[in-house]
Amino acid sequence: MPAPISEEQRARDREALLDAAEALFYERGVQAVGMDAVREAAGLSLKRIYALFATKEDLVVEVLRRRDRRWRASLTEYVEPREDPRERVLSLFDWLERWFAEPGFRGCAWINAYGELGSASPAVLAEVRSHKRAFHDQIASWVNAATDAPAEPVCLLAEGAIVTASITGDPGAARAGQEAARALIG
Structure with a gap:
């Protein structure tokens, strides 16, 4: 069983995700950017992303x-x-x-x-x-x-x-x- 994620790591992941999503959404548009592109840019798994933001x-x-x-x-x-x-x-x-x-x-x-x-x-x-x-x-x-x-x-x-x-x-x-x-x- 993987170790629980610390609050510090959660905060870093959240900021990386928001940075990646903001850059992609602003450059290409929200609808043109799929969650796989956000995942790749943020370096996080989709499971991790959806743990941070449900939708x-x-x-x-x-x-x-x-x-x-x-x-x-x-x-x-x-x-x-x-x-x-x-x-x-x-x-x-x-x-x-x-x-x-x-x-x-x-x-x-x-x-x-x-x-x-x-x-x-x-x-x-x-x-x-x-x-x-x-x-x-x-x-x-x-x-x-x-x-x-x-x-x-x-x-x-x-x-x-x-x-x-x-x-x-x-x-x-x-x-x-x-x-x-x-x-x-x-």
């Missing part, structure tokens, strides 16, 4: 949750050091432009997951909505500190820049969004 849907939801925490933390770390509230709002678009220019940029992981699974997976839909609500709230807090102008147009500019950059491959979509935001916040 592929559970794995997708956790990939999105973990990505949300890292993605929004990175944005916050970039924006928050600016003392001028208007510069915080505008720096959002600088951060987006850097993200758009990264090798392998494939747009918004949450929009992509929604496009593939949103109507068929209430759990994925809930996670996508949670991320979008949190992103909106994050932007709104910066806009509200900078101006009396409504935050929603700036949120739409950020979301539009993300979609435009993913379709066109042009990081300059962030610059256009920033100029429009500048006009909105004064």
Whole structure:
């Protein structure tokens, strides 16, 4: 009988699995990636994978949750050091432009997951909505500190820049969004 797996090993396996699944899902799409590909990339058996996540849907939801925490933390770390509230709002678009220019940029992981699974997976839909609500709230807090102008147009500019950059491959979509935001916040 094999020795029980330690909590430390379980945590390492879980992170390896999430790293592999996130990379594959983001690069190829959730539906295009079978669990055998995830197994191979993670270096884990299917039995081990399903002991960590009972279904592929559970794995997708956790990939999105973990990505949300890292993605929004990175944005916050970039924006928050600016003392001028208007510069915080505008720096959002600088951060987006850097993200758009990264090798392998494939747009918004949450929009992509929604496009593939949103109507068929209430759990994925809930996670996508949670991320979008949190992103909106994050932007709104910066806009509200900078101006009396409504935050929603700036949120739409950020979301539009993300979609435009993913379709066109042009990081300059962030610059256009920033100029429009500048006009909105004064």
